[in-house]
Amino acid sequence: MSSVYRIGDFAKRVGRSPSTIRRWEAEGKITVRRSPSGQRYFDESDVAAVLAPGFTRDDRKIVVYCRVSSAGQRADLACQVEAMEAFCLARGLAVDEWVREVGGGMDLTRPKMLAVMADVKAGRVATLVVAHKDRLTRFGYDYLAHEAETAGCEILVANQESLSPREEMVQDLLAIVDTFSGRLHGLRRYEKQLKVADLTEVSS
Template identity: 75%
Template sequence: MARVYRISEFAERIGRSASTVRRWEAEGRIAARRTSTGQRYFDESDVLAVLAPGFARDDRKVIVYCRVSSAGQREDLASQRAAMEMFCLARGLAVDEWVSEIGGGMDLLRPKLIDIMSRVKAGQVSTLVVAHEDRLARFGFDYLAHEAEAAGCEVLVANQESLSPQEEMVADLLAIVHTFSYRLDGLHRYAKSMKTDDLIGR
Protein backbone atom coordinates (compact mmCIF):
# COMPACT_ATOMS: atom_id res chain seq x y z
CA MET A 1 0.00 0.00 0.00
CA ALA A 2 1.29 3.45 -0.95
CA ARG A 3 2.55 5.64 1.89
CA VAL A 4 0.19 8.48 2.81
CA TYR A 5 1.04 11.62 4.76
CA ARG A 6 -0.97 13.96 6.92
CA ILE A 7 -0.21 17.66 6.42
CA SER A 8 2.41 17.80 9.19
CA GLU A 9 4.11 14.63 7.89
CA PHE A 10 4.03 15.89 4.32
CA ALA A 11 5.51 19.23 5.41
CA GLU A 12 8.36 17.47 7.20
CA ARG A 13 8.93 15.19 4.20
CA ILE A 14 9.42 18.13 1.83
CA GLY A 15 11.31 20.32 4.31
CA ARG A 16 8.67 23.00 4.74
CA SER A 17 6.31 24.06 7.51
CA ALA A 18 2.69 22.93 7.80
CA SER A 19 1.56 26.54 7.40
CA THR A 20 3.45 26.75 4.10
CA VAL A 21 1.72 23.58 2.86
CA ARG A 22 -1.67 25.02 3.79
CA ARG A 23 -0.86 28.28 2.01
CA TRP A 24 0.30 26.43 -1.11
CA GLU A 25 -2.99 24.53 -1.10
CA ALA A 26 -4.97 27.76 -0.70
CA GLU A 27 -3.02 29.30 -3.59
CA GLY A 28 -3.68 26.25 -5.77
CA ARG A 29 -0.02 25.19 -6.03
CA ILE A 30 -0.84 21.76 -4.62
CA ALA A 31 -4.05 19.80 -4.13
CA ALA A 32 -4.62 17.58 -1.12
CA ARG A 33 -6.39 14.28 -1.55
CA ARG A 34 -9.27 13.33 0.72
CA THR A 35 -10.36 10.16 2.45
CA SER A 36 -13.96 8.96 2.45
CA THR A 37 -14.41 10.83 5.75
CA GLY A 38 -13.09 14.07 4.27
CA GLN A 39 -9.62 14.08 5.87
CA ARG A 40 -6.86 15.63 3.76
CA TYR A 41 -3.73 13.66 2.94
CA PHE A 42 -0.85 13.47 0.48
CA ASP A 43 1.05 10.56 -0.99
CA GLU A 44 4.54 9.92 -2.37
CA SER A 45 3.60 11.23 -5.82
CA ASP A 46 2.81 14.60 -4.22
CA VAL A 47 6.19 14.57 -2.50
CA LEU A 48 7.95 13.89 -5.81
CA ALA A 49 5.95 16.62 -7.54
CA VAL A 50 6.95 19.25 -4.97
CA LEU A 51 10.60 18.19 -4.97
CA ALA A 52 10.77 18.18 -8.77
CA PRO A 53 12.85 21.00 -10.38
CA GLY A 54 9.86 22.44 -12.23
CA PHE A 55 7.68 22.98 -9.14
CA ALA A 56 6.66 26.62 -8.58
CA ARG A 57 8.38 27.13 -5.27
CA ASP A 58 7.69 29.73 -2.64
CA ASP A 59 10.08 32.59 -3.30
CA ARG A 60 9.94 33.73 0.32
CA LYS A 61 12.93 32.96 2.52
CA VAL A 62 13.59 30.60 5.41
CA ILE A 63 15.78 32.51 7.88
CA VAL A 64 17.62 31.21 10.94
CA TYR A 65 18.33 33.89 13.55
CA CYS A 66 21.06 33.31 16.15
CA ARG A 67 21.91 35.74 18.96
CA VAL A 68 24.17 36.21 21.97
CA SER A 69 24.39 39.22 24.27
CA SER A 70 28.09 40.09 24.16
CA ALA A 71 31.17 39.86 21.97
CA GLY A 72 32.74 37.60 24.59
CA GLN A 73 30.17 34.92 23.68
CA ARG A 74 31.31 34.40 20.10
CA GLU A 75 32.05 30.75 20.85
CA ASP A 76 28.47 30.37 22.14
CA LEU A 77 27.26 31.96 18.91
CA ALA A 78 29.22 29.45 16.84
CA SER A 79 27.83 26.58 18.94
CA GLN A 80 24.32 27.94 18.55
CA ARG A 81 24.65 28.06 14.78
CA ALA A 82 26.11 24.55 14.63
CA ALA A 83 23.22 23.20 16.71
CA MET A 84 20.69 24.98 14.49
CA GLU A 85 22.32 23.54 11.38
CA MET A 86 21.79 20.07 12.84
CA PHE A 87 18.20 20.93 13.78
CA CYS A 88 17.33 22.18 10.29
CA LEU A 89 19.11 19.25 8.66
CA ALA A 90 17.16 16.77 10.81
CA ARG A 91 13.89 18.43 9.79
CA GLY A 92 14.87 18.59 6.14
CA LEU A 93 14.43 22.37 6.29
CA ALA A 94 16.18 24.23 3.48
CA VAL A 95 17.65 27.44 4.91
CA ASP A 96 18.04 30.47 2.64
CA GLU A 97 19.73 32.84 5.05
CA TRP A 98 21.65 32.67 8.33
CA VAL A 99 21.62 35.78 10.52
CA SER A 100 23.85 36.14 13.58
CA GLU A 101 23.65 39.12 15.92
CA ILE A 102 25.30 40.32 19.12
CA GLY A 103 22.91 42.24 21.34
CA GLY A 104 20.87 42.03 24.52
CA GLY A 105 17.60 40.14 24.60
CA MET A 106 15.91 43.15 26.23
CA ASP A 107 16.74 45.34 23.24
CA LEU A 108 14.02 45.05 20.60
CA LEU A 109 15.76 47.64 18.41
CA ARG A 110 18.64 45.39 17.38
CA PRO A 111 19.42 46.34 13.76
CA LYS A 112 19.33 42.83 12.30
CA LEU A 113 16.16 41.92 14.21
CA ILE A 114 14.44 45.07 12.90
CA ASP A 115 15.54 44.20 9.36
CA ILE A 116 14.15 40.66 9.66
CA MET A 117 10.83 41.81 11.12
CA SER A 118 10.50 44.44 8.37
CA ARG A 119 10.95 41.73 5.76
CA VAL A 120 8.52 39.48 7.61
CA LYS A 121 5.86 42.20 7.52
CA ALA A 122 6.59 42.76 3.83
CA GLY A 123 5.78 39.10 3.16
CA GLN A 124 9.34 38.16 2.22
CA VAL A 125 9.90 35.48 4.90
CA SER A 126 8.08 32.16 5.09
CA THR A 127 9.78 30.74 8.20
CA LEU A 128 11.87 32.29 10.95
CA VAL A 129 13.82 29.75 13.01
CA VAL A 130 15.34 30.37 16.46
CA ALA A 131 16.97 28.10 19.02
CA HIS A 132 14.84 29.34 21.92
CA GLU A 133 12.25 32.06 22.40
CA ASP A 134 14.66 34.34 24.27
CA ARG A 135 17.08 34.31 21.31
CA LEU A 136 14.46 36.44 19.55
CA ALA A 137 13.42 38.47 22.60
CA ARG A 138 13.69 38.09 26.37
CA PHE A 139 10.23 39.64 26.69
CA GLY A 140 7.75 40.23 23.88
CA PHE A 141 8.29 36.98 21.97
CA ASP A 142 4.54 36.27 21.79
CA TYR A 143 3.89 39.66 20.20
CA LEU A 144 6.65 39.23 17.59
CA ALA A 145 5.39 35.73 16.80
CA HIS A 146 1.84 37.07 16.46
CA GLU A 147 2.99 39.78 14.05
CA ALA A 148 4.93 37.21 12.04
CA GLU A 149 2.02 34.79 11.81
CA ALA A 150 -0.30 37.63 10.76
CA ALA A 151 2.08 38.18 7.83
CA GLY A 152 2.02 34.48 6.94
CA CYS A 153 5.41 33.69 8.48
CA GLU A 154 5.86 30.73 10.81
CA VAL A 155 8.18 31.22 13.78
CA LEU A 156 9.80 27.85 14.42
CA VAL A 157 11.40 27.40 17.86
CA ALA A 158 13.86 24.54 18.31
CA ASN A 159 13.42 25.00 22.09
CA GLN A 160 17.04 24.24 22.89
CA GLU A 161 17.34 25.95 26.26
CA SER A 162 20.96 24.86 26.50
CA LEU A 163 21.68 27.49 23.84
CA SER A 164 20.34 30.26 26.10
CA PRO A 165 23.24 31.21 28.40
CA GLN A 166 22.12 31.60 32.02
CA GLU A 167 24.45 34.55 32.57
CA GLU A 168 22.42 36.46 29.97
CA MET A 169 19.25 36.01 32.01
CA VAL A 170 21.03 37.24 35.13
CA ALA A 171 22.33 40.29 33.26
CA ASP A 172 18.86 41.05 31.87
CA LEU A 173 17.24 40.73 35.29
CA LEU A 174 19.86 43.04 36.80
CA ALA A 175 19.14 45.53 34.02
CA ILE A 176 15.43 45.44 34.91
CA VAL A 177 16.17 45.98 38.61
CA HIS A 178 18.51 48.87 37.75
CA THR A 179 15.89 50.48 35.51
CA PHE A 180 13.15 50.28 38.12
CA SER A 181 15.49 51.46 40.89
CA TYR A 182 16.40 54.49 38.78
CA ARG A 183 12.72 55.23 38.13
CA LEU A 184 11.80 54.83 41.79
CA ASP A 185 14.60 57.20 42.76
CA GLY A 186 13.27 59.69 40.25
CA LEU A 187 9.75 59.36 41.65
CA HIS A 188 11.02 59.92 45.20
CA ARG A 189 12.86 63.07 44.11
CA TYR A 190 9.77 64.23 42.24
CA ALA A 191 7.55 63.63 45.28
CA LYS A 192 10.01 65.51 47.52
CA SER A 193 10.05 68.40 45.03
CA MET A 194 6.24 68.53 45.01
CA LYS A 195 6.14 68.68 48.81
CA THR A 196 8.68 71.53 48.80
CA ASP A 197 6.61 73.43 46.22
CA ASP A 198 3.52 72.97 48.37
CA LEU A 199 5.30 74.40 51.42
CA ILE A 200 6.57 77.39 49.45
CA GLY A 201 3.10 77.95 48.02
CA ARG A 202 1.68 78.15 51.51
Protein backbone atom coordinates in the same frame (compact mmCIF):
# COMPACT_ATOMS: atom_id res chain seq x y z
CA MET B 1 2.26 -0.22 -1.03
CA SER B 2 2.77 3.53 -1.25
CA SER B 3 3.48 5.42 1.98
CA VAL B 4 0.71 7.67 3.23
CA TYR B 5 1.59 10.86 5.10
CA ARG B 6 -0.35 13.17 7.33
CA ILE B 7 0.32 16.87 6.87
CA GLY B 8 3.09 17.10 9.48
CA ASP B 9 5.04 14.15 8.04
CA PHE B 10 4.44 15.34 4.48
CA ALA B 11 5.75 18.81 5.40
CA LYS B 12 8.95 17.29 6.79
CA ARG B 13 9.27 15.07 3.72
CA VAL B 14 9.26 18.05 1.35
CA GLY B 15 11.24 20.36 3.63
CA ARG B 16 8.50 22.84 4.45
CA SER B 17 6.28 23.67 7.41
CA PRO B 18 2.64 22.54 7.82
CA SER B 19 1.53 26.18 7.50
CA THR B 20 3.25 26.36 4.10
CA ILE B 21 1.43 23.22 2.98
CA ARG B 22 -1.88 24.75 4.07
CA ARG B 23 -1.04 27.94 2.20
CA TRP B 24 -0.22 25.97 -0.95
CA GLU B 25 -3.58 24.26 -0.61
CA ALA B 26 -5.37 27.61 -0.23
CA GLU B 27 -3.49 28.99 -3.25
CA GLY B 28 -4.40 25.94 -5.32
CA LYS B 29 -0.78 24.87 -5.82
CA ILE B 30 -1.47 21.37 -4.52
CA THR B 31 -4.52 19.13 -4.44
CA VAL B 32 -5.23 17.74 -1.01
CA ARG B 33 -7.10 14.50 -0.43
CA ARG B 34 -8.98 13.91 2.78
CA SER B 35 -9.91 10.80 4.71
CA PRO B 36 -13.54 10.10 5.68
CA SER B 37 -12.77 11.79 9.02
CA GLY B 38 -11.64 14.94 7.18
CA GLN B 39 -7.89 14.64 7.77
CA ARG B 40 -5.51 15.66 4.98
CA TYR B 41 -3.30 12.91 3.64
CA PHE B 42 -0.58 12.62 0.99
CA ASP B 43 1.40 9.88 -0.70
CA GLU B 44 4.68 9.55 -2.63
CA SER B 45 3.10 10.93 -5.80
CA ASP B 46 2.41 14.18 -3.91
CA VAL B 47 6.01 14.24 -2.66
CA ALA B 48 7.31 13.74 -6.21
CA ALA B 49 5.06 16.52 -7.52
CA VAL B 50 6.26 19.03 -4.94
CA LEU B 51 9.93 18.11 -5.38
CA ALA B 52 9.73 18.19 -9.19
CA PRO B 53 11.70 21.03 -10.88
CA GLY B 54 8.57 22.52 -12.44
CA PHE B 55 6.73 22.95 -9.13
CA THR B 56 6.07 26.59 -8.25
CA ARG B 57 7.74 27.01 -4.89
CA ASP B 58 7.43 29.79 -2.37
CA ASP B 59 10.09 32.28 -3.44
CA ARG B 60 10.32 33.83 0.02
CA LYS B 61 13.34 33.25 2.25
CA ILE B 62 13.94 30.84 5.09
CA VAL B 63 15.99 32.75 7.67
CA VAL B 64 17.75 31.46 10.79
CA TYR B 65 18.40 34.05 13.52
CA CYS B 66 21.02 33.26 16.18
CA ARG B 67 21.93 35.57 19.07
CA VAL B 68 24.05 35.85 22.20
CA SER B 69 24.24 38.78 24.59
CA SER B 70 27.95 39.54 24.73
CA ALA B 71 31.14 39.28 22.71
CA GLY B 72 32.47 36.87 25.34
CA GLN B 73 29.87 34.34 24.20
CA ARG B 74 31.26 33.88 20.71
CA ALA B 75 31.79 30.18 21.43
CA ASP B 76 28.14 29.89 22.52
CA LEU B 77 27.09 31.59 19.29
CA ALA B 78 29.09 29.07 17.23
CA CYS B 79 27.45 26.19 19.14
CA GLN B 80 24.03 27.73 18.56
CA VAL B 81 24.65 28.00 14.82
CA GLU B 82 25.92 24.42 14.68
CA ALA B 83 22.87 23.14 16.55
CA MET B 84 20.52 25.05 14.28
CA GLU B 85 22.28 23.68 11.21
CA ALA B 86 21.58 20.17 12.50
CA PHE B 87 17.96 21.11 13.30
CA CYS B 88 17.32 22.55 9.83
CA LEU B 89 18.99 19.59 8.17
CA ALA B 90 16.78 17.18 10.11
CA ARG B 91 13.69 19.18 9.12
CA GLY B 92 14.78 19.36 5.49
CA LEU B 93 14.83 23.18 5.56
CA ALA B 94 16.88 24.82 2.84
CA VAL B 95 18.11 27.94 4.63
CA ASP B 96 18.58 31.05 2.50
CA GLU B 97 20.05 33.36 5.12
CA TRP B 98 21.91 32.95 8.43
CA VAL B 99 21.82 35.93 10.77
CA ARG B 100 24.24 36.07 13.72
CA GLU B 101 23.98 38.90 16.23
CA VAL B 102 25.56 39.93 19.51
CA GLY B 103 23.16 41.97 21.66
CA GLY B 104 20.98 41.85 24.74
CA GLY B 105 17.63 40.10 24.61
CA MET B 106 15.90 43.15 26.08
CA ASP B 107 17.30 45.46 23.43
CA LEU B 108 14.61 45.77 20.77
CA THR B 109 16.78 48.09 18.68
CA ARG B 110 19.29 45.42 17.63
CA PRO B 111 20.12 46.31 14.00
CA LYS B 112 20.11 42.79 12.58
CA MET B 113 16.93 41.78 14.41
CA LEU B 114 15.21 44.93 13.13
CA ALA B 115 16.40 44.15 9.58
CA VAL B 116 15.01 40.61 9.82
CA MET B 117 11.65 41.86 11.12
CA ALA B 118 11.55 44.48 8.36
CA ASP B 119 11.95 41.67 5.80
CA VAL B 120 9.23 39.69 7.60
CA LYS B 121 6.81 42.63 7.49
CA ALA B 122 7.63 43.21 3.82
CA GLY B 123 6.58 39.64 3.02
CA ARG B 124 10.08 38.48 2.06
CA VAL B 125 10.38 35.73 4.71
CA ALA B 126 8.42 32.49 4.68
CA THR B 127 9.96 30.97 7.81
CA LEU B 128 12.04 32.52 10.59
CA VAL B 129 13.86 29.89 12.64
CA VAL B 130 15.18 30.48 16.17
CA ALA B 131 16.64 28.14 18.78
CA HIS B 132 14.41 29.48 21.54
CA LYS B 133 11.94 32.34 21.89
CA ASP B 134 14.35 34.38 23.98
CA ARG B 135 16.95 34.30 21.20
CA LEU B 136 14.61 36.62 19.31
CA THR B 137 13.53 38.70 22.31
CA ARG B 138 13.39 38.29 26.08
CA PHE B 139 10.00 40.03 26.28
CA GLY B 140 7.38 40.81 23.66
CA TYR B 141 7.74 37.59 21.66
CA ASP B 142 3.98 37.26 21.22
CA TYR B 143 3.82 40.66 19.55
CA LEU B 144 6.61 39.78 17.10
CA ALA B 145 4.92 36.44 16.40
CA HIS B 146 1.67 38.29 15.69
CA GLU B 147 3.45 40.63 13.27
CA ALA B 148 5.01 37.62 11.53
CA GLU B 149 1.72 35.75 11.26
CA THR B 150 0.04 38.84 9.82
CA ALA B 151 2.73 38.95 7.14
CA GLY B 152 2.33 35.23 6.37
CA CYS B 153 5.60 34.25 8.03
CA GLU B 154 5.95 31.30 10.38
CA ILE B 155 8.34 31.62 13.33
CA LEU B 156 9.71 28.13 13.88
CA VAL B 157 11.07 27.68 17.42
CA ALA B 158 13.38 24.72 17.96
CA ASN B 159 12.81 24.97 21.75
CA GLN B 160 16.43 24.22 22.55
CA GLU B 161 16.59 25.82 25.99
CA SER B 162 20.18 24.67 26.42
CA LEU B 163 21.10 27.34 23.86
CA SER B 164 19.74 30.07 26.16
CA PRO B 165 22.55 30.73 28.69
CA ARG B 166 21.31 31.24 32.25
CA GLU B 167 23.73 34.11 32.84
CA GLU B 168 21.90 36.07 30.14
CA MET B 169 18.63 35.81 32.06
CA VAL B 170 20.39 37.03 35.21
CA GLN B 171 21.81 40.00 33.30
CA ASP B 172 18.40 40.83 31.84
CA LEU B 173 16.69 40.60 35.24
CA LEU B 174 19.35 42.87 36.75
CA ALA B 175 18.76 45.33 33.92
CA ILE B 176 15.03 45.34 34.75
CA VAL B 177 15.74 45.94 38.44
CA ASP B 178 18.18 48.73 37.57
CA THR B 179 15.63 50.38 35.27
CA PHE B 180 12.85 50.34 37.85
CA SER B 181 15.23 51.41 40.60
CA GLY B 182 16.11 54.47 38.53
CA ARG B 183 12.44 55.23 38.00
CA LEU B 184 11.67 54.79 41.70
CA HIS B 185 14.52 57.16 42.58
CA GLY B 186 13.11 59.67 40.10
CA LEU B 187 9.63 59.38 41.63
CA ARG B 188 11.00 59.93 45.12
CA ARG B 189 12.87 63.00 43.98
CA TYR B 190 9.72 64.26 42.29
CA GLU B 191 7.74 63.67 45.51
CA LYS B 192 10.29 65.72 47.49
CA GLN B 193 10.04 68.53 44.96
CA LEU B 194 6.24 68.50 45.30
CA LYS B 195 6.48 68.62 49.09
CA VAL B 196 8.91 71.55 48.94
CA ALA B 197 6.59 73.33 46.51
CA ASP B 198 3.60 72.72 48.83
CA LEU B 199 5.49 74.04 51.87
CA THR B 200 6.62 77.09 49.94
CA GLU B 201 3.05 77.77 48.85
CA VAL B 202 1.72 77.37 52.40
CA SER B 203 4.39 79.64 53.92
CA SER B 204 3.72 82.30 51.32
